[in-house]
Amino acid sequence: MLLNKANQLLAENKLKEAEFHFKALLDANPESGEALFGLGRIALRLERYDAAVYLLQRACERLPYMLEPLHALADAFNGVHSPNDALTVLEYAKSIASHNPEPHYYLAQHYLTYGELDKAYSTLQHALTMGDYPVKAYILFELVQFARFNHEQNYIQELHQFLTLTNNLRLKMVCYYALGKSYDILDDTDQAFNYFTLANKLQSKLTTFKTAALTPFYHDIIQHNSQALINSRDRFFSGTITPVFIIGMPRSGSTLLEQMLISHDSFSSLGEDASISNEVVAYIEQQTQTPYPACLAKLDQGLINHARNIYIERIKQAPQVRPFMINKLPANYQSLGLIYLLFPNAKFINMQRDYNAIAWSVFSNYFAENEPYFCSLTEFKQYFDLYTELMAHWQHIMPEAIFDLNYEQLVTEPKQTLQSLSEFLAIKYSDHFLDFYKSNKPVATLSKAAVRQPLSTKATEKYKRYEVAIQKLMSGPQTSSEDQQTDPDEPVDE
Numbered sequence: 001m002l003l004n005k006a007n008q009l010l011a012e013n014k015l016k017e018a019e020f021h022f023k024a025l026l027d028a029n030p031e032s033g034e035a036l037f038g039l040g041r042i043a044l045r046l047e048r049y050d051a052a053v054y055l056l057q058r059a060c061e062r063l064p065y066m067l068e069p070l071h072a073l074a075d076a077f078n079g080v081h082s083p084n085d086a087l088t089v090l091e092y093a094k095s096i097a098s099h100n101p102e103p104h105y106y107l108a109q110h111y112l113t114y115g116e117l118d119k120a121y122s123t124l125q126h127a128l129t130m131g132d133y134p135v136k137a138y139i140l141f142e143l144v145q146f147a148r149f150n151h152e153q154n155y156i157q158e159l160h161q162f163l164t165l166t167n168n169l170r171l172k173m174v175c176y177y178a179l180g181k182s183y184d185i186l187d188d189t190d191q192a193f194n195y196f197t198l199a200n201k202l203q204s205k206l207t208t209f210k211t212a213a214l215t216p217f218y219h220d221i222i223q224h225n226s227q228a229l230i231n232s233r234d235r236f237f238s239g240t241i242t243p244v245f246i247i248g249m250p251r252s253g254s255t256l257l258e259q260m261l262i263s264h265d266s267f268s269s270l271g272e273d274a275s276i277s278n279e280v281v282a283y284i285e286q287q288t289q290t291p292y293p294a295c296l297a298k299l300d301q302g303l304i305n306h307a308r309n310i311y312i313e314r315i316k317q318a319p320q321v322r323p324f325m326i327n328k329l330p331a332n333y334q335s336l337g338l339i340y341l342l343f344p345n346a347k348f349i350n351m352q353r354d355y356n357a358i359a360w361s362v363f364s365n366y367f368a369e370n371e372p373y374f375c376s377l378t379e380f381k382q383y384f385d386l387y388t389e390l391m392a393h394w395q396h397i398m399p400e401a402i403f404d405l406n407y408e409q410l411v412t413e414p415k416q417t418l419q420s421l422s423e424f425l426a427i428k429y430s431d432h433f434l435d436f437y438k439s440n441k442p443v444a445t446l447s448k449a450a451v452r453q454p455l456s457t458k459a460t461e462k463y464k465r466y467e468v469a470i471q472k473l474m475s476g477p478q479t480s481s482e483d484q485q486t487d488p489d490e491p492v493d494e
Contacts, residue, residue, distance in 0.1 A: 033062030049079030081319040101127035137171040141178040173202040177366040203375035211382040224293040225337035247333035248351035251361035253407035259436040269326040275314040308342040353407035360463035
């Protein structure tokens with residue numbers, strides 16, 4: 001009973017309550033593998049990776065034939081930058097469940113993250129032969145992303161067949177995204193658009209708020225980040241590390257730029273790190289007993305110093321600490337004023353891309369998050385407008401710290417664009433920037449396969465094949481047009 005309650009609390013993301021219950025279980029039975037597994041998962045969610053490794057290793061010793069603790073342990077090893085240990089764990093999981101596609105899928109994900117595309121592809125292909133497990137939807141989805149198929153041999157029939165076997169909304173949604181991508185690759189744009197629309201329709205059912213609800217928060221950010229607040233920063237601050245934040249809309253090219261920059265010896269990356277919003281802001285809110293962004297008015301030098309050290313400690317956890325430390329979480333644009341107060345030497349690179357190209361990329365790609373702007377063109381337009389308004393404010397009050405970088409210019413004139421960026425960062429341009437695709441450094445975003453290839457301009461005009469369909473969908477009543485879309489693979493209840 002106590003274990004069920006603890007797992008339920010964890011599923012609801014009530015981490016403190018779940019931790020209390022798991023610790024009570026462990027006190028009653030110090031050898032409880034389930035309690036150790038629960039505490040290990042909590043440590044993972046809190047990004048306390050050292051603790052997660054310790055707890056999950058103990059859990060795996062007591063639950064030697066369970067796959068979930070092994071997969072979690074692999075995630076923890078990746079968190080402490082030990083990919084070889086993660087690989088060993090994943091290979092062991094596959095060995096004890098050789099006829100189960102799930103450990104094969106997790107192993108393939110590891111290969112994808114570290115750029116071993118052929119190994120990932122062959123592992124997924126093998127997993128596909130193992131039966132109709134739920135994970136098959138994700139296996140098919142990943143195989144489609146490789147685009148190694150044609151009109152005669154593809155995954156369309158298998159996707160349709162799987163859809164007749166499941167009523168699970170998320171699995172169906174993943175299959176619809178995969179079908180949309182399949183038909184897109186095969187140049188059947190009508191079918192592609194239909195399935196992307198179905199996928200977005202299903203994902204919209206999982207959202208719990210509307211983008212318009214964010215408007216007061218964005219206006220509060222503008223109100224509480226005044227010119228006077230920015231002018232109060234310590235202009236004489238100098239650090240041995242320059243924090244670099246790549247910001248902007250999703251699918252605007254941030255992963256590509258990150259991989260280019262870390263090809264230079266002066267750069268390292270934290271990836272998409274949320275510690276500013278999750279840890280720094282949380283600390284300031286707690287100390288001031290005031291929510292963000294109103295808490296900015298109560299900052300003093302002591303709070304600034306402590307908040308700065310929280311982020312510095314996060315930087316120290318990176319696999320390599322170098323003079324320029326990148327954070328490429330796009331949504332950090334919401335915190336530019338706070339970041340600039342903590343680090344007056346920080347640099348912000350605002351990724352810009354043609355709006356229609358971004359909107360189409362968001363519409364046609366699967367984001368595990370259930371924010372409404374990831375699964376509705378009208379919701380995304382509202383989100384883009386909020387971002388544009390806020391960025392205009394940042395440009396007005398702190399223009400010297402922001403560099404606008406255009407994605408289309410980056411892929412068509414890479415050397416010239418990167419030379420301009422180098423001047424902004426006060427570094428010497430290097431041709432190594434253009435060798436980014438040769439790296440095997442980990443990439444876990446949607447672009448993990450694309451950034452293993454040389455620069456290409458193909459993505460700049462891909463959306464144009466769908467301009468008419470997009471305009472038709474945007475001009476009509478969004479909800480009714482999507483709700484009228486029929487589901488061709490709805491299972492028949494017997």
